[in-house]
Amino acid sequence: MSDIRDDVTEGFEHVHGYAPLGIWSAPGRVNLIGEHTDYNEGFVLPFAINRRTVVALGVRDDSRMNVASEFADEMAGIPLAELAPSRLEGWSAYPLGVAWALGEAGADLAAVPGVDLYIESTVPVGAGLSSSAAIESAVAVALDEVWQLGLDRPALARAGQLAENKAVGAPTGIMDQSASLLGQDDHAVFLDCRSLQSELVPLGFAEAGLELLIIDTGVSHDHSTGGYADRRASCEAGAAGMGVSSLRDLSADDLPRARETLDDETFRRVRHVVTENQRVLDTVRVLRSEGPTAIGDLLDASHLSMRDDFEISVPELDLAVETAQANGAIGARMTGGGFGGAAIALVPASGISRIQVAIDGAFAEHGFSQPTMFTVTASNGAQRDR
Ligand code: ADP
Numbered sequence: 001m002s003d004i005r006d007d008v009t010e011g012f013e014h015v016h017g018y019a020p021l022g023i024w025s026a027p028g029r030v031n032l033i034g035e036h037t038d039y040n041e042g043f044v045l046p047f048a049i050n051r052r053t054v055v056a057l058g059v060r061d062d063s064r065m066n067v068a069s070e071f072a073d074e075m076a077g078i079p080l081a082e083l084a085p086s087r088l089e090g091w092s093a094y095p096l097g098v099a100w101a102l103g104e105a106g107a108d109l110a111a112v113p114g115v116d117l118y119i120e121s122t123v124p125v126g127a128g129l130s131s132s133a134a135i136e137s138a139v140a141v142a143l144d145e146v147w148q149l150g151l152d153r154p155a156l157a158r159a160g161q162l163a164e165n166k167a168v169g170a171p172t173g174i175m176d177q178s179a180s181l182l183g184q185d186d187h188a189v190f191l192d193c194r195s196l197q198s199e200l201v202p203l204g205f206a207e208a209g210l211e212l213l214i215i216d217t218g219v220s221h222d223h224s225t226g227g228y229a230d231r232r233a234s235c236e237a238g239a240a241g242m243g244v245s246s247l248r249d250l251s252a253d254d255l256p257r258a259r260e261t262l263d264d265e266t267f268r269r270v271r272h273v274v275t276e277n278q279r280v281l282d283t284v285r286v287l288r289s290e291g292p293t294a295i296g297d298l299l300d301a302s303h304l305s306m307r308d309d310f311e312i313s314v315p316e317l318d319l320a321v322e323t324a325q326a327n328g329a330i331g332a333r334m335t336g337g338g339f340g341g342a343a344i345a346l347v348p349a350s351g352i353s354r355i356q357v358a359i360d361g362a363f364a365e366h367g368f369s370q371p372t373m374f375t376v377t378a379s380n381g382a383q384r385d386r
Pocket residue numbers: 053069070071072090091092094119120121124125126127128129130131132133135221222223
């Protein structure tokens with residue numbers, strides 16, 4: 001099997017005409033539980049996965065930044081001094097936006113050297129596994145090192161988020177970048193999105209004979225134009241209606257008052273966030289006390305809350321989840337921002353093929369296109385590879 005680090009080196013040389021200085025990579029992530037809680041200053045529990053975006057970087061003798069990707073036909077570039085969100089568009093807004101955001105975080109873009117980048121990835125795009133955070137985080141660690149910025153991981157996560165919010169125009173939270181930058185082998189990243197404090201929580205899937213199966217429905221979503229921004233606005237309206245600065249400040253005890261105060265739709269949006277925060281806390285507690293075989297009910301409950309209260313599921317995701325549950329999964333839920341993308345199922349390693357066959361069959365029966373299924377393991381966050 002060819003090594004992606006060799007491939008990206010060759011790709012870099014082909015596009016830019018010289019050998020790269022180094023190679024950095026960052027993983028995609030899967031969110032075990034805690035959906036649409038991040039921008040409500042709540043809790044999330046993602047982990048970095050064994051699929052990565054790899055960046056080869058070379059330093060230029062001028063002050064231009066050029067980016068190319070196996071994924072795209074054309075190279076894009078801009079003088080560093082001209083970087084601004086309004087000047088960026090398309091896929092290159094992710095890597096160029098990170099450079100701009102590092103400038104906002106204190107990098108002197110008039111003084112740092114120009115760079116050439118070439119990017120390859122094994123993170124599927126638009127599957128809810130955050131190929132966006134993978135590219136942002138890989139570029140962020142690479143630029144931080146060659147520009148000698150000395151920013152810590154939370155600061156790099158904020159730069160990735162700023163790039164995605166302002167340069168790409170997707171109002172996403174800090175979870176994805178945090179997982180991609182802070183992840184560790186066999187651990188989930190328990191993140192408090194208010195304080196930005198994080199703790200690593202041992203997952204122990206392999207030890208318990210479990211695997212995490214991703215079922216990518218292939219239904220595509222688009223965070224910048226889809227329902228994501230709409231849900232975010234509902235959460236803000238709910239918080240305003242309840243007189244709190246964010247939904248993090250509400251607990252289950254506040255739900256009766258929320259039901260009286262808010263319209264039904266806003267109430268259900270709020271109830272999802274409030275109960276989902278509690279499910280994250282419960283999952284962390286159960287993982288630590290009883291281990292992963294005991295978290296199934298929490299995963300199942302999370303899916304119902306997203307399907308019925310937050311209304312971000314689609315029939316393909318519901319079918320994947322229900323079929324996994326009916327065929328021996330410990331628990332299952334859709335994951336990611338919703339409106340498509342992937343579901344996850346925590347499954348006994350010995351029963352995985354039965355579940356895959358059942359899901360394939362159910363999708364065929366419903367006339368849905370065949371989903372892509374693969375397992376992921378919890379892996380290390382962004383790093384220099386060469
Ligand atoms: P995801 O759920 O995968 O994060 P997003 O819509 O948030 O989906 O981000 C996907 C976008 O990120 C792609 O459409 C592309 O613009 C950019 N992107 C991700 N990976 C790469 C890559 N390897 N090369 C170029 N662009 C990428």
